[in-house]
Amino acid sequence: MSTRADRRVQLAERLRVAVTALLDEGESYAAISIERLMAEAGLSRSTFYAYFTDxxxxxxxxxxxxxxxxxxxxxxxxxxxxxxxxxxxxxxxxxxxxxxxxxxxxxxxxxxxxxxxxxxxxxxxxxxxxxxxxxxxxxxxxxxxxxxxxxxxxxxxxxxxxxxxxxxxxxxxxxxxxxxxxxxxxxxxxxxxxxxxxxxxxxx
Known part of the structure; x- marks a missing residue:
């Protein structure tokens, strides 16, 4: 089984792909909410906070x-x-x-x-x-x-x-x-x- 650190890395990579797509559409990172980012990645908001503080x-x-x-x-x-x-x-x-x-x-x-x-x-x-x-x-x-x-x-x-x-x-x-x-x-x-x-x- 993967460790928590491994899962954090995997989630970060999935979110990197999602946020890059949003940035390519002209949005700024500062303007992208956590809800919007997680929706783009097909994940729940609670998943974000399980691994990242902000x-x-x-x-x-x-x-x-x-x-x-x-x-x-x-x-x-x-x-x-x-x-x-x-x-x-x-x-x-x-x-x-x-x-x-x-x-x-x-x-x-x-x-x-x-x-x-x-x-x-x-x-x-x-x-x-x-x-x-x-x-x-x-x-x-x-x-x-x-x-x-x-x-x-x-x-x-x-x-x-x-x-x-x-x-x-x-x-x-x-x-x-x-x-x-x-x-x-x-x-x-x-x-x-x-x-x-x-x-x-x-x-x-």
């Missing part, structure tokens, strides 16, 4: 799942090193964006809600610190090994790239089709390649 709690659960999926996908980028090529970078970034895209609409709601929910604000800050820190570590390692441009400021460069990617993910990629996604990632790969790797001693 809509902010549900957002935090979605955030945990999205962060874990993104962390695993991003490891493919962070793992690129002396064998790095433009093609390998593009493939790694496409993998990251494909893994993140199912979460993009609800994560946009997480970031919006962070403006008035202190717990979500702390959660978003923690997520972004982790992503910036991982890219900063990648940059520093690359500078030592010669495949990242040596004159870059690691933390500041990582912060610009990660926050830029966050905006594009939530404002553009969330609404893109597969073909559009491919082109968007090619553009992002161009930015990353020319920022980090093109002027490195080992650039290829």
């Amino acid at each position: 809509k902010g709690d549900l957002l935090r659960e979605w955030s945990v799942r999205a962060t874990e999926d993104t962390r695993q996908a991003a490891a493919r980028w962070w793992g690129l090193d002396t064998e790095l090529t433009r093609e390998a970078l593009t493939a790694a970034l496409l993998h990251v964006m494909r893994e993140y895209r199912p979460h993009a609409r609800v994560m946009a709601s997480v970031y919006d809600a962070a403006g008035y929910d202190s717990e979500l604000r702390d959660e978003v800050a923690s997520i972004m610190r982790e992503h910036v820190g991982s890219l900063e570590e990648h940059i520093r390692r690359g500078q030592v090994e010669g495949w990242v441009a040596p004159d870059l400021l690691p933390h500041e460069t990582a912060a610009w790239l990660i926050w830029m990617a966050e905006r594009v993910e939530h404002q553009v990629i969330a609404r893109s089709g597969d073909g559009d996604l491919d082109q968007l990632v090619v553009g992002f790969a161009d930015v990353v390649w020319n920022t980090l790797y093109a002027l490195a001693p080992a650039a290829r």
Whole structure:
């Protein structure tokens, strides 16, 4: 039998699908009542409260799942090193964006809600610190090994790239089709390649 934690994860995923459909119709997460959300998912209101305290709690659960999926996908980028090529970078970034895209609409709601929910604000800050820190570590390692441009400021460069990617993910990629996604990632790969790797001693 599944544990309560497993059931919470399963319910959160079912509700993610339901709320994404409502967001696609132009509704905002803040305006969607729990009753409306549960009706869209074909579930009772009491089921919601059996696992979540409020809509902010549900957002935090979605955030945990999205962060874990993104962390695993991003490891493919962070793992690129002396064998790095433009093609390998593009493939790694496409993998990251494909893994993140199912979460993009609800994560946009997480970031919006962070403006008035202190717990979500702390959660978003923690997520972004982790992503910036991982890219900063990648940059520093690359500078030592010669495949990242040596004159870059690691933390500041990582912060610009990660926050830029966050905006594009939530404002553009969330609404893109597969073909559009491919082109968007090619553009992002161009930015990353020319920022980090093109002027490195080992650039290829």
